[in-house]
Amino acid sequence: MSRLSLAGPLLITALLAAPAGAATAPGNQGKSWADIAKLPPITGVYETARMSRGTAGNRPPARDAPPEFTPKAQAELAAYKARGNQDTDAANCLPPGMPGIMTQPYPIQLLVTPGEVTIIQEAYMQVRHVHTDGRDHSADPDLTFNGDSIGHWEGDTLVIDTVGLAPQAVLQQGVTHSKNEHIVERYRLSEPNMLEVKTRIEDPGVLAKPWETTALYARHPEYSLAEYICEQNNRNSFENGKAGLNLEFKKAP
Amino acid sequence: MKARLTTAVAALALAAGAAAPALAHHSFAMFDFQASKTVTGTVEQFDWTNPHTFIWLQVPTGANGATERYGFEGMSPNYLGRRGWSKSTLKPGDKVTVTFHPLKDGSKGGTYQKVMLSDGKELANIG
Numbered sequence A: 001m002s003r004l005s006l007a008g009p010l011l012i013t014a015l016l017a018a019p020a021g022a023a024t025a026p027g028n029q030g031k032s033w034a035d036i037a038k039l040p041p042i043t044g045v046y047e048t049a050r051m052s053r054g055t056a057g058n059r060p061p062a063r064d065a066p067p068e069f070t071p072k073a074q075a076e077l078a079a080y081k082a083r084g085n086q087d088t089d090a091a092n093c094l095p096p097g098m099p100g101i102m103t104q105p106y107p108i109q110l111l112v113t114p115g116e117v118t119i120i121q122e123a124y125m126q127v128r129h130v131h132t133d134g135r136d137h138s139a140d141p142d143l144t145f146n147g148d149s150i151g152h153w154e155g156d157t158l159v160i161d162t163v164g165l166a167p168q169a170v171l172q173q174g175v176t177h178s179k180n181e182h183i184v185e186r187y188r189l190s191e192p193n194m195l196e197v198k199t200r201i202e203d204p205g206v207l208a209k210p211w212e213t214t215a216l217y218a219r220h221p222e223y224s225l226a227e228y229i230c231e232q233n234n235r236n237s238f239e240n241g242k243a244g245l246n247l248e249f250k251k252a253p
Numbered sequence B: 001m002k003a004r005l006t007t008a009v010a011a012l013a014l015a016a017g018a019a020a021p022a023l024a025h026h027s028f029a030m031f032d033f034q035a036s037k038t039v040t041g042t043v044e045q046f047d048w049t050n051p052h053t054f055i056w057l058q059v060p061t062g063a064n065g066a067t068e069r070y071g072f073e074g075m076s077p078n079y080l081g082r083r084g085w086s087k088s089t090l091k092p093g094d095k096v097t098v099t100f101h102p103l104k105d106g107s108k109g110g111t112y113q114k115v116m117l118s119d120g121k122e123l124a125n126i127g
Helices: A002-017 A033-037 A071-082 B002-017
Strands: A044-048 A108-113 A116-121 A126-131 A148-154 A157-163 A182-191 A194-202 A211-219 B037-047 B053-060 B067-074 B095-102 B109-116 B122-124
Touching: B037 B067, B053 B095, B067 B095
Parallel strands: A126 A148, B067 B109
Antiparallel strands: A044 A108, A044 A211, A108 A116, A116 A126, A148 A157, A157 A182, A182 A194, A194 A211, B037 B053, B037 B095, B053 B067, B095 B109, B109 B122
16 A cells, blocks of 8 residues: 555656646656555566466456457458468467467566566567656657557556557457557556456457457466577468468477 | 367467457367377477477387377477476387377377376376
């Protein structure tokens, strides 16, 4: 509670400093390690709770409503399904980008440092850099798999705002998102060792209404993130829509 | 046991296409999850690699000591390493029994569900 009351004045200061009409308040994470120490202790290694075992326990997946697409996106999805090929470039080891990189069956690590929250995904060895130093989004960001992310705290909740996603960042298999895709994630500890992330995705030309999901991640202090080089021994690659399993025997790499 | 494992794989596959996007590295459509087969043979090689582990098994055909090779895909070292497996769980020459969902195209292999070691110990692919 004292943590929250200390964070309160910082929050109010930041909100007052926010430019009128800004989608999110600038970062109020503080610029020193002493400031970081006052925040909820979300730094740590987590695993998606639906498949987690051990100390933090397992949780069933949230029963989120599926995304509702516009007629144009529905047609694209129907055509994709009709082709019969359910693979994506991930089978060729391309990372899925946001939001898919957050729901992999591998741990993630959150690091809260002055001016940045860093989210490391074991899957595909991806890194999200979330700027919490008060900057706004880049005026004309390069389009990237994990997007341009800024964050700020609202009480005990870290809010991450992401734009600037590359066309190859997968919103949903078989659907192409637009350059207006906008993701807002809200991170908080719903229990001491359970990280809740509520995600809201807007993409007006593609999603008929915002797509909202809730994911739980169990803390695993006993885990260390491991290496994941997808190209090491990938036998699932596909070309021209033809996928399968390559069973050509060769000496283990 | 079989039903539980099948359900787990189905849950992964479902998550890949439903509310949690792009969970899996590839589609599971090539495997027949309605079928489950079991073979016993000798480990030729165990690929402790990403994005998948592979068990290469020489299985007797029943004639003159002849064998044929099976290849089985499983979860990654990252996943299995946190669930009781290690790179030395299977060694060349080990006699093991592999239960698997076969490839739909009839090739000798599939995705392994569980492995029973010669001492009777069982290890699951997803669990």
